[in-house]
Amino acid sequence: xxxxxxxxxxxxxxxxxxxxxxxxxxxxxxDRSRGYPTQFVAELTAAGFLAALIPEEYxxxxxxxxxxxxxxxxxxxxxxxxxxCHAQMYMMGTLLRHGSGxxxxxxxxxxxxxxxxxxAFGVTEPSSGSDTLALRTTAVPDGDxxxxxxxxxxxxxxxxxxxxxxxxxxxxxxxxxxxxxxxxVLLIDMREALGRxxxxxxxxxxxxxxxxxxxxxxxxxxxxALVGEPGRGFHYILDGMNAERTLIAxxxxxxxxxxxxxxxxxxxxxxxxxxxxxxxQGIQFPISRAYAAVRAAALAVSHAAQRFESGARIxxxxxxxxxxxxxxxxxxxxxxxxxxxxxxxxEEYDVExxxxxxxxxxxxxxxxNLILAYIAEHVLQMPRSY
Ligand SMILES: Cc1cc2nc3c(=O)[nH]c(=O)nc-3n(C[C@H](O)[C@H](O)[C@H](O)COP(=O)(O)OP(=O)(O)OC[C@H]3O[C@@H](n4cnc5c(N)ncnc54)[C@H](O)[C@@H]3O)c2cc1C
Numbered sequence: 001x002x003x004x005x006x007x008x009x010x011x012x013x014x015x016x017x018x019x020x021x022x023x024x025x026x027x028x029x030x031d032r033s034r035g036y037p038t039q040f041v042a043e044l045t046a047a048g049f050l051a052a053l054i055p056e057e058y059x060x061x062x063x064x065x066x067x068x069x070x071x072x073x074x075x076x077x078x079x080x081x082x083x084x085c086h087a088q089m090y091m092m093g094t095l096l097r098h099g100s101g102x103x104x105x106x107x108x109x110x111x112x113x114x115x116x117x118x119x120a121f122g123v124t125e126p127s128s129g130s131d132t133l134a135l136r137t138t139a140v141p142d143g144d145x146x147x148x149x150x151x152x153x154x155x156x157x158x159x160x161x162x163x164x165x166x167x168x169x170x171x172x173x174x175x176x177x178x179x180x181x182x183x184x185v186l187l188i189d190m191r192e193a194l195g196r197x198x199x200x201x202x203x204x205x206x207x208x209x210x211x212x213x214x215x216x217x218x219x220x221x222x223x224x225a226l227v228g229e230p231g232r233g234f235h236y237i238l239d240g241m242n243a244e245r246t247l248i249a250x251x252x253x254x255x256x257x258x259x260x261x262x263x264x265x266x267x268x269x270x271x272x273x274x275x276x277x278x279x280x281q282g283i284q285f286p287i288s289r290a291y292a293a294v295r296a297a298a299l300a301v302s303h304a305a306q307r308f309e310s311g312a313r314i315x316x317x318x319x320x321x322x323x324x325x326x327x328x329x330x331x332x333x334x335x336x337x338x339x340x341x342x343x344x345x346x347e348e349y350d351v352e353x354x355x356x357x358x359x360x361x362x363x364x365x366x367x368x369n370l371i372l373a374y375i376a377e378h379v380l381q382m383p384r385s386y
Pocket of ligand 1: 211364
């Protein structure tokens with residue numbers, strides 16, 4: 001199963017060519033040791049793919065979200081995983097739209113050259129979970145600095161990043177009219193912060209994801225770390241989150257393609273009762289159904305990405321793309337496991353690894369229930385359920 005979008009055909013070919021140097025055995029070994037794919041990320045960076053969204057004037061390729069989505073989709077369709085490095089792409093949405101000229105001049109060329117990694121997105125907290133507006137981490141102005149205190153959880157790639165985009169409360173919740181006010185985005189230089197108020201603790205998970213919890217204890221950061229205006233952070237982060245949902249949806253489409261390709265190939269070859277198992281409709285139909293779902297999800301992703309490129313707020317499109325794609329990839333994962341039978345559970349086929357990896361996306365970066373609640377409230381104008 002291949003993608004048929006002519007606008008991104010070249011970039012897809014190049015990513016696929018790079019990925020052939022990182023076969024299943026590479027990802028399997030890292031999965032066993034919970035290692036970071038350093039070499040893969042280095043080659044992806046050197047080839048310029050991670051700088052796809054950085055404007056040319058800052059040394060990037062100046063491409064849009066569709067191209068970034070194509071890169072991540074192809075990584076996943078090739079059997080790899082973009083989770084180690086995708087955040088740089090989705091956080092660009094916030095930085096490019098709301099960062100100052102000075103911030104862009106100072107960080108973007110270094111990010112484009114691969115000298116600086118922008119991979120940590122600090123939003124979720126242990127006590128507030130999906131209720132982002134209830135977050136408790138504070139950034140209190142102190143002269144020309146902010147003092148940060150609090151805790152984040154699931155801050156993925158924190159150990160492999162130089163910068164963190166952090167959402168923190170700068171005005172106490174009881175002093176703002178709306179809960180969406182009083183939050184600010186800060187771009188933290190983690191190299192300066194580590195050991196001086198910032199502590200990182202890794203969390204071992206079901207799949208290889210390099211995620212962590214981070215603790216802030218009187219961390220002082222210069223006020224130049226503030227992105228945009230104070231108090232408007234939640235609105236800024238929404239752009240990043242919509243880009244994130246679209247890009248993760250593209251990864252799900254890639255996973256779906258991988259599962260379907262594997263399942264169909266195995267169904268054609270595996271002979272039981274004297275004929276290929278793929279001759280049975282009980283095997284064919286779940287794969288065909290998953291294929292249709294993945295194709296439909298791919299259209300939703302491409303629509304969301306194009307609307308984002310036109311400057312639109314894409315809450316509806318990004319959420320729908322993420323919902324459909326995460327469910328389609330899981331449907332494909334199920335069909336693949338059932339098709340492989342017992343061999344699905346053997347490490348060497350990569351099916352069980354991809355199965356564990358694919359499960360995440362109905363929970364993170366936003367869980368399915370919260371997407372359904374968003375559609376009910378913001379698109380269909382039903383009463384808020386929570
Ligand atoms: C591997 C991994 C990597 C992650 N990486 C990052 C990262 O880099 N940065 C970051 O900030 N966060 C990250 N996250 C966090 C992720 O975004 C959250 O896990 C996700 O948003 C869900 O929040 P929660 O885990 O606190 O679940 P909770 O909010 O506790 O929800 C638990 C369950 O209850 C349901 N639920 C809650 N409220 C309602 C309601 N009102 N109506 C219906 N159902 C409801 C949810 O849908 C969910 O199924 C990551 C998480 C994981 C697991």
